[in-house]
Amino acid sequence: MAVNVKGLSDNARKTAIAELNARLADALALSAAIKQAHWNVKGRNFIAVHELFDTVKARLDEHVDMMAERVQVLDGVAVGTVEKVAKTSTLQEYPTDLTKAEDHIKAVCERMRDYGEKVRAAIDATDEAGDADTADLFTGASRTADKDLWFLESHLE
Numbered sequence: 001m002a003v004n005v006k007g008l009s010d011n012a013r014k015t016a017i018a019e020l021n022a023r024l025a026d027a028l029a030l031s032a033a034i035k036q037a038h039w040n041v042k043g044r045n046f047i048a049v050h051e052l053f054d055t056v057k058a059r060l061d062e063h064v065d066m067m068a069e070r071v072q073v074l075d076g077v078a079v080g081t082v083e084k085v086a087k088t089s090t091l092q093e094y095p096t097d098l099t100k101a102e103d104h105i106k107a108v109c110e111r112m113r114d115y116g117e118k119v120r121a122a123i124d125a126t127d128e129a130g131d132a133d134t135a136d137l138f139t140g141a142s143r144t145a146d147k148d149l150w151f152l153e154s155h156l157e
């Protein structure tokens with residue numbers, strides 16, 4: 001059943017659905033990459049970094065859920081299967097041969113920075129299309145990405 005939202009143009013709705021699904025794919029790929037880091041990291045400060053990855057992932061996953069559910073509110077189809085995400089994510093593939101904490105933090109940060117930049121572009125795209133609510137949702141996601149970049153980079157020597 002179509003959700004009848006008033007005061008939102010068809011273009012605004014369609015732009016928002018496209019932007020949300022694009023960033024949803026990136027966020028899911030990033031989330032899986034962070035879990036990969038959480039599992040495989042080794043070294044002296046193992047517990048600190050291992051746990052940090054999980055807290056960063058948990059914060060990211062909140063935004064994943066908000067993006068997917070906003071698609072449903074706008075009468076779209078949220079696309080979040082691993083098969084689709086593998087094809088549509090724009091993030092660089094995460095390496096499976098890393099072990100050192102520094103290498104994992106750097107690899108996650110590179111992808112977090114890329115994701116953050118694309119979310120920021122999505123704020124402007126949805127705002128210009130006339131969907132301030134989706135722009136606001138992306139603003140929250142980008143603020144979390146910025147803060148978690150700080151958390152992660154603070155662990156680099």
Ligand SMILES: [Fe+2]
Pocket residue numbers: 038054
């Ligand atoms: Fe775990």
